[in-house]
Amino acid sequence: MYTPNHFKVIDFEEIRAFIEKHSFGTIVTAEQGTPIATHLPLQLHKQGDNYYITGHMAYGNSQWKTMEGVSVLVIYQGPHAYISSSWYREEDVPTWNYQAVHVYGTATIMDDKELQEDLILLLKKYESHREYPVLWEKLSTQTKQQIKGIVGFKVKVEEVQASYKLSQTWNEEDYHNIIDNLNEEQRLHAQSLAEVMKKEKRPD
DSSP states (O other): OOOOGGGBOOOHHHHHHHHHHTOEEEEEEEETTEEEEEEEEOEEEEETTEEEEEEEEETTOGGGGGTTTSEEEEEEEOOOEEEOGGGSSSOOOOEEEEEEEEEEEEEEEOOHHHHHHHHHHHHHHHHTTSSSOOOGGGSOHHHHGGGGGEEEEEEEEEEEEEEEESSTTSOHHHHHHHHHHHHHTOOHHHHHHHHHHHHOOOOO
């Protein structure tokens, strides 16, 4: 991923938190030289000294057949928005602000036990806070049998690249003017991006 130094993020704890917050990712592989991708809810786990990304896809999705033992790319994206040049004090070109993380690693297909354990954790993550949580142990045997219709995978994290392009290079006046205008856009991504920029530690 093209990442100028002033947009590069190298703090893994910061990146890990970003992945946890924006956990609906895209996994990219290749099939006979053609890139293919699937958009999925993913989990990040630490096992010993290593991190793994886990997920599952429909058995009918042939992408899982391209994954065993090969290098894959997992993409996570945060809020993003158009930045109008009318928001600058002096004339310049418009741009687009965003947050993105790329993770590279070797994928393997899970066995049935690993897949079930991953589904148990996934349900706990998204159901435990609900008044009537639907957890694995509460599912009927018939419902649990639907596990046969999916394929689980895990990706051993080997390289991480993160780029937060958030107008860090602009002067303070323009920077805060961009935030104010993003808030006025009345678009969810624009307002979410404004909140991220408010918290961003800008270089002196």
